[in-house]
Amino acid sequence: xxxxxxxxxxxxxxxxxxxxxxxxxxxxxxxxxxxxxxxxxxxxxxxxxxxxxxxxxxxxxxxxxxxxxxxxxxxxxxxxxxxxxxxxxxxxxxxxxxxxxxxxxxxxxxxxxxxxxxxxxxxxxxxxxxxxxxxxxxxxxxxxxxxxxxxxxxxxxxxxxxxxxxxxxxxxxxxxxxxxxxxxxxxxxxxxxxxxxxxxxxxxxxxxxxxxxxxxxxxxxxxxxxxxxxxxxxxxxxxxxxxxxxxxxxxxxxxxxxxxxxxxxxxxxxxxxxxxxxxxxxxxxxxxxxxxxxxxxxxxxxxxxxxxxxxxxxxxxxxxxxxxxxxxxxxxxxxxxxxxxxxxxxxxxxxxxxxxxxxxxxxxxxxxxxxxxxxxxxxxxxxxxxxxxxxxxxxxxxxxxxxxxxxxxxxxxxxxxxxxxxxxxxxxxxxxxxxxxxxxxxxxxxxxxxxxxxxxxxxxxxxxxxxxxxxxxxxxxxxxxxxxxxxxxxxxxxxxxxxxxxxxxxxxxxxxxxxxxxxxxxxxxxxxxxxxxxxxxxxxxxxxxxxxxxxxxxxxxxxxxxxxxxxxxxxxxxxxxxxxxxxxxxxxxxxxxxxxxxxxxxxxxxxxxxxxxxxxxxxxxxxxxxxxxxxxxxxxxxxxxxxxxxxxxxxxxxxxxxxxxxxxxxxxxxxxxxxxxxxxxxxxxxxxxxxxxxxxxxx
Numbered sequence: 015x016x017x018x019x020x021x022x023x024x025x026x027x028x029x030x031x032x033x034x035x036x037x038x039x040x041x042x043x044x045x046x047x048x049x050x051x052x053x054x055x056x057x058x059x060x061x062x063x064x065x066x067x068x069x070x071x072x073x074x075x076x077x078x079x080x081x082x083x084x085x086x087x088x089x090x091x092x093x094x095x096x097x098x099x100x101x102x103x104x105x106x107x108x109x110x111x112x113x114x115x116x117x118x119x120x121x122x123x124x125x126x127x128x129x130x131x132x133x134x135x136x137x138x139x140x141x142x143x144x145x146x147x148x149x150x151x152x153x154x155x156x157x158x159x160x161x162x163x164x165x166x167x168x169x170x171x172x173x174x175x176x177x178x179x180x181x182x183x184x185x186x187x188x189x190x191x192x193x194x195x196x197x198x199x200x201x202x203x204x205x206x207x208x209x210x211x212x213x214x215x216x217x218x219x220x221x222x223x224x225x226x227x228x229x230x231x232x233x234x235x236x237x238x239x240x241x242x243x244x245x246x247x248x249x250x251x252x253x254x255x256x257x258x259x260x261x262x263x264x265x266x267x268x269x270x271x272x273x274x275x276x277x278x279x280x281x282x283x284x285x286x287x288x289x290x291x292x293x294x295x296x297x298x299x300x301x302x303x304x305x306x307x308x309x310x311x312x313x314x315x316x317x318x319x320x321x322x323x324x325x326x327x328x329x330x331x332x333x334x335x336x337x338x339x340x341x342x343x344x345x346x347x348x349x350x351x352x353x354x355x356x357x358x359x360x361x362x363x364x365x366x367x368x369x370x371x372x373x374x375x376x377x378x379x380x381x382x383x384x385x386x387x388x389x390x391x392x393x394x395x396x397x398x399x400x401x402x403x404x405x406x407x408x409x410x411x412x413x414x415x416x417x418x419x420x421x422x423x424x425x426x427x428x429x430x431x432x433x434x435x436x437x438x439x440x441x442x443x444x445x446x447x448x449x450x451x452x453x454x455x456x457x458x459x460x461x462x463x464x465x466x467x468x469x470x471x472x473x474x475x476x477x478x479x480x481x482x483x484x485x486x487x488x489x490x491x492x493x494x495x496x497x498x499x500x501x502x503x504x505x506x507x508x509x510x511x512x513x514x515x516x517x518x519x520x521x522x523x524x525x526x527x528x529x530x531x532x533x534x535x536x537x538x539x540x541x542x543x544x545x546x547x548x549x550x551x552x553x554x555x556x557x558x559x560x561x562x563x564x565x566x567x568x569x570x571x572x573x574x575x576x577x578x579x580x581x582x583x584x585x586x587x588x589x590x591x592x593x594x595x596x597x598x599x600x601x602x603x604x605x606x607x608x609x610x611x612x613x614x615x616x617x618x619x620x621x622x623x624x625x626x627x628x629x630x631x632x633x634x635x636x637x638x639x640x641x642x643x644x645x646x647x648x649x650x651x652x653x654x655x656x657x658x659x660x661x662x663x664x665x666x667x668x669x670x671x672x673x674x675x676x677x678x679x680x681x682x683x684x685x686x687x688x689x690x691x692x693x694x695x696x697x698x699x700x701x702x703x704x705x706x707x708x709x710x711x712x713x
Contacts, residue, residue: 020278020279020300020367021278022088022089023088023091023367024089024114025091025111025112025276025324025367027105027112027141028092028094028116029095029115030117030146031118031123031129032074032097032126034097034126034129035148035260036118037061038056040062040092041061041063042259042265049354056073056074057073063094063355064079067459075094075101076096077101077104078093078096078107078310082353082354085272085273091111099131099444099682099684099685103425104425106393107426108309109135109139110309110392111324113279113282114276116143116276117143119145119146119148119164120149121149121157121160121181122152122155125163126654126682128682130656140283141282142276142281142282144254144255144275147257149258150258150263151185155181157178157181157202163649167648171250172254175255176191176264177191177202177205178201179199179200185258185261191212192213194206215250216241217233217241218250219250223241243275255268255271279298280297280367286383287387294387296387298327303328303386304327304385305326306323306324306364306383307323307324307381307389308322308323308381309324309392311424313423318374319374319375320358322370323369323370323384324368326389330347331364332348332349332360332362333348334346336384337384337386338377339382339384339388340377342377348374350371351373352371379423380426394426394427397442397444398472399444400471401442402438402439403438403439403441403464404438405465406465414439414464415439417459417460421456427443429443430442438470445670472571474572475569475612476575476615477504477610477613479611480504481504481610483602484502484602487597496589497584497589498551498583499584500547500558500595502581503606504577504606504610505576505578505579506577507535507536507537509535516537522541522579525541536573538556538578539578539579539580540580541580542581542583546583547583547584548590551590551595555580555583558595558599558600558601561600567607567608567612568607569614571705574615575615615690616663616690616692617689619661619663619666620659620686621659621666621684622684623659623673623683624682624683627655628653629676629677632677633676636676637657642659644659662691666685
C-alpha cells in the first residue's frame with residue numbers, strides 16, 4: 015500500500031448509543047469508497063466491523079474494531095465502537111487512538127443515555143466532535159425538534175452542516191447549509207436560515223475574519239476550509255450531518271463532511287512525560303522521537319495477541335527494537351500490521367497519525383507507551399458487578415485461569431481477584447450483560463464453561479473512633495521460642511485527608527517516618543522511641559498490618575480509611591523474629607480495630623436512568639425502595655427524562671431486568687462508581703452474621 019501524507023490522515027471514532035447504526039454506517043462507507051467489494055451486513059452476519067462470533071449472534075457491537083478507506087486525497091481510519099454502556103471501556107480506549115469523535119444519534123430515538131456519555135468522554139479527551147444523525151429513512155421523525163434538543167443539551171456550537179430533503183420513505187438526500195442551494199424543495203428546514211449561524215460558528219475562532227465579516231465581507235472558501243477545522247478543534251463548532259446508511263442517501267455528503275471537518279494528526283495538543291517526570295509536548299513529526307500507545311488488545315485465534323497502536327510522533331519500522339513502558343528491556347517489532355476488521359496486512363513502517371498493530375508481544379498491554387516518553391494512562395471506569403466463577407468440569411481450573419487472563423488482556427473494564435477469605439475467583443465487570451457476554455466468549459473460544467454465583471458486593475471495613483491497645487505474641491515449644499509485642503494507636507482517616515498536613519509532629523510528637531497507601535487510604539506511622547522494637551522488625555509489623563487490611567476484621571472484607579501509629583513494643587534477644595512481629599502486628603491491629611467502633615461501608619454508584627416522561631414516578635418510587643437518593647432530573651430530548659441518583663450497588667446488581675420490566679424495554683441506564691458510605695445498622699448486622707456463619711462452617 016502506498017504511503018499517505020501525515021496531514022491527509024483522518025482518525026475518527028464512530029460512537030453513540032446502541033442501535034444508532036454506527037456499524038452499518040462504517041460498512042456502508044467501506045463499500046462506497048471501494049475498500050470492500052462484498053456485501054457487508056450486521057443482520058446477515060457479514061459485517062466487516064462486527065466479525066466476532068458473539069457480535070454476530072447478538073447483532074450488536076461488543077468490541078471496538080478498526081477499518082480504513084481512502085476518499086479523495088484523504089486516508090481514513092475509522093474505529094467502530096460499542097453503543098451499550100456495558101462496553102464503555104472499549105469506547106474510552108478507542109478515543110485515545112483518534113482525533114475526532116463522530117457521535118451517531120438515531121433520528122427516531124433521539125438522544126439516549128450513552129449518547130450523552132460518549133459526547134462527554136470525547137470532550138474530556140479534548141477531541142474534535144461531529145454529530146451524525148442516522149436512520150433518516152425511518153418514519154415519524156421530527157427533525158427541527160431533534161436539532162432543538164441537541165442544541166439544548168450539547169450547546170449552540172452544534173450547527174447543521176446539511177439538512178434532510180424529506181424524511182422516512184421520502185428521505186432522498188441532504189441540502190448544504192454552508193452553500194445553500196437555490197432549490198430547497200423538500201428541505202425540512204430552510205438551509206439558508208442556518209447559513210449565518212454556521213458561518214459565525216466557523217469564523218469565531220479568528221478575530222480578523224470575524225471583524226471583516228461583521229463589516230459585510232464574506233469569508234473566502236479557503237478561509238472557510240481552514241477555519242472550519244480550527245473551529246472543530248477549538249469546540250466552537252460541532253457540525254451535524256444527516257444520513258441513511260440503509261438507502262445511501264446523504265452518504266457522499268457525509269464522506270465530504272468528514273474530509274472537511276475531521277481533524278488531522280497534530281491538531282490536538284498532547285503531552286507525555288520524560289523518565290524524570292517532566293511533561294513535554296508531543297510533536298506530530300515523522301523525524302521526532304517515537305511516541306506510540308496501545309489503545310486496544312485483541313487475542314486473535316490465528317495471529318495470537320494483537321496490540322493496536324496509535325503513533326503520535328516518530329516513525330515505527332518493522333524489526334525496530336523499541337522501549338516499552340511495561341517491558342524491562344526493548345522489544346523487537348517482528349511484524350507491523352495494518353488492520354481491516356478481522357483481516358491484517360504486513361507493512362514496513364508507520365508514521366505519526368497511523369493506527370497499526372503489532373503481533374505476538376506479551377509485554378504490551380492496553381495503555382502501554384512505546385518510545386522514550388510516556389503518554390498519560392487511559393482512565394477506565396471502575397467495574398462494579400462481580401461474579402464468583404468456578405469451572406463446570408473438574409480439572410479445568412488451569413484452563414479457566416488462562417482463559418480469564420486472555421479476556422482481562424482484551425478488556426480493561428474487567429478485573430480478576432482471588433478472594434482471600436472465601437478463596438473464590440471473582441470476575442468483576444461493568445454489568446450483568448458484560449459478564450454474560452464474557453462467559454459466552456469463554457465457552458466459544460476457550461471451550462471452558464463456568465458456574466457462577468450471585469454478584470459479590472465489595473464491602474469495606476473501617477472505624478469511627480480512636481482506640482489503642484497491644485498484643486504480645488509468645489510461644490515456647492522447646493528450643494527457640496517466638497516473642498514479639500506491639501503497642502498501637504488507631505485513628506479514622508477520612509477520604510480526602512491531606513496526608514502531608516495530617517502526618518506532622520504536632521499530632522504525632524515521636525513520629526520518625528510514615529508510609530501512605532492511597533489505594534486503601536491507609537497511613538502507617540512509626541513513633542518507636544529507644545528501639546523498643548528494633549528497626550529490622552518494623553517492616554514485619556507493617557506486613558502484619560497489611561495482611562489484616564486484606565483479610566478484614568469484623569466480616570472478612572478489606573479495610574480502608576485507617577491510620578495506625580506504632581509507638582511501643584518489646585522484643586527478646588533470642589526469641590524475637592520477623593514472623594513473631596508480623597503475627598503480633600496483625601493481632602494488635604485486629605484487637606484495636608474491634609475497639610474503635612468498627613463499621614461496614616458499601617459502594618455507592620451514580621445511576622443515570624433515561625425513561626419516557628410518564629415512567630418518572632415509577633423510577634423515583636423504585637429508587638426510594640432501593641435506599642437510593644435522587645439527585646436531579648434533566649431532559650434527554652423529546653419525551654425522555656434522565657434521572658440521576660445515588661444508590662447502593664447491592665440494590666442494583668440486577669437493575670437491567672427491573673428497568674426493562676418497569677418501562678416495557680424503553681428505559682436505559684449507565685452506572686459509575688461514586689464513593690463508599692456506611693451501611694445502615696440493620697443491613698450491617700445481617701452481613702456480619704452471614705460472614706460469621708460462614709467462618710463457623712469453614713472452621
